[in-house]
Amino acid sequence: MKSILLTGGAGYIGSHTAKLLCQKGYRPVVFDNLSIGHQWAVNRGPFVKADLADKDQIRQTLEDYEIEAVVHLAASAYVGESMENPRKYFRNNVVNSTNLLEAMDDAGVKKIVFSSTCALYGNPETLPLTESHRKHPINPYGDSKLFVEHMLKWHGEVYGLNWTALRYFNAGGADPDCEIGEDHDPETHLIPLVIYAALGKIKQLKVFGTDYETPDGTAIRDYIHVNDLASAHLAALEKLDKKSTENVFNLGTGIGNSVKEVIKSVEKITGLKVPFQESPRRMGDPPALVADSQLARNKLGWVPSCQSLDDIVETAWNWHKKHHCS
Numbered sequence: 001m002k003s004i005l006l007t008g009g010a011g012y013i014g015s016h017t018a019k020l021l022c023q024k025g026y027r028p029v030v031f032d033n034l035s036i037g038h039q040w041a042v043n044r045g046p047f048v049k050a051d052l053a054d055k056d057q058i059r060q061t062l063e064d065y066e067i068e069a070v071v072h073l074a075a076s077a078y079v080g081e082s083m084e085n086p087r088k089y090f091r092n093n094v095v096n097s098t099n100l101l102e103a104m105d106d107a108g109v110k111k112i113v114f115s116s117t118c119a120l121y122g123n124p125e126t127l128p129l130t131e132s133h134r135k136h137p138i139n140p141y142g143d144s145k146l147f148v149e150h151m152l153k154w155h156g157e158v159y160g161l162n163w164t165a166l167r168y169f170n171a172g173g174a175d176p177d178c179e180i181g182e183d184h185d186p187e188t189h190l191i192p193l194v195i196y197a198a199l200g201k202i203k204q205l206k207v208f209g210t211d212y213e214t215p216d217g218t219a220i221r222d223y224i225h226v227n228d229l230a231s232a233h234l235a236a237l238e239k240l241d242k243k244s245t246e247n248v249f250n251l252g253t254g255i256g257n258s259v260k261e262v263i264k265s266v267e268k269i270t271g272l273k274v275p276f277q278e279s280p281r282r283m284g285d286p287p288a289l290v291a292d293s294q295l296a297r298n299k300l301g302w303v304p305s306c307q308s309l310d311d312i313v314e315t316a317w318n319w320h321k322k323h324h325c326s
């Protein structure tokens with residue numbers, strides 16, 4: 001059985017990926033400091049509670065568990081916080097990724113799949129976004145991820161690392177078995193926030209920007225089911241052996257949905273009213289981000305199985321209902 005190290009495996013996307021890897025016959029080994037993630041989300045394979053700042057501990061873990069490949073999800077991932085505290089982002093996302101890559105090199109582990117982001121494109125010049133679109137991050141979070149992609153490239157060229165960077169668009173939804181789901185504190189992602197507003201956990205949802213040049217004036221994003229992200233990691237891991245000229249892949253459905261469409265979908269699925277307040281645009285929020293994921297389809301053989309916003313919202317709602325209403 002191949003052992004895969006998941007840094008950040010106690011987090012939202014990591015826990016769903018661990019579950020899928022386990023179902024497919026891998027042994028997921030979770031490495032997480034629980035700064036954001038949850039112990040309850042780690043229910044597949046061994047768990048090492050540790051921080052990527054500790055390079056010796058990373059190397060020890062790679063050796064102890066005879067790790068074949070790494071899925072590197074651990075990061076600080078709040079865009080707003082990164083504007084206030086860039087130091088945290090460059091230390092946790094860049095310096096700690098350096099620790100990981102050096103520990104991997106020392107331990108002879110040559111394969112990595114990295115969690116990258118559409119935030120590295122900045123304001124789109126054309127839509128949908130292809131991987132070759134200009135990279136011009138407008139916040140330290142996006143820049144920190146781009147930096148890691150550059151490090152991966154050079155570790156590939158100089159040390160023979162096999163790597164893939166998956167540029168996720170907006171993850172949403174939850175495990176259909178309701179074992180795991182999205183639970184961040186603070187929560188900044190739209191779908192859980194809309195559900196919290198419907199449940200009265202927050203007084204009202206703030207809709208940032210209602211005067212964009214979009215059909216209903218609110219910002220458009222490409223929502224991708226968390227299990228479709230998990231299946232892309234599996235596909236990427238299975239292709240890592242083969243030398244490829246393509247290392248970076250967008251992951252989205254190619255369908256854009258506005259903030260108001262998300263609100264409508266939550267109202268339809270839950271039968272509850274979502275109180276919201278129209279607020280000014282936030283600095284650095286592009287009007288629309290939609291992925292062209294043709295490359296991932298062609299080269300990884302990846303096809304997102306969940307194409308509709310309602311299906312994503314429904315799995316998220318089922319999970320929140322179980323965890324916040326019982």
Ligand SMILES: NC(=O)c1ccc[n+]([C@@H]2O[C@H](COP(=O)([O-])OP(=O)(O)OC[C@H]3O[C@@H](n4cnc5c(N)ncnc54)[C@H](O)[C@@H]3O)[C@@H](O)[C@H]2O)c1
Nearest residue numbers: 008011012013032033035036037051052074075077115171
């Ligand atoms: N959620 C999204 O929509 C989205 C979109 C694009 C990219 N991403 C990227 O995907 C990855 C996972 O996102 P998520 O939503 O699951 O985030 P998450 O915060 O739920 O998970 C990240 C995990 O990393 C852990 N972690 C952070 N720093 C660590 C460190 N120094 N040492 C050990 N563990 C550490 C946290 O405790 C957490 O469990 C992140 O790298 C994020 O940047 C997420």
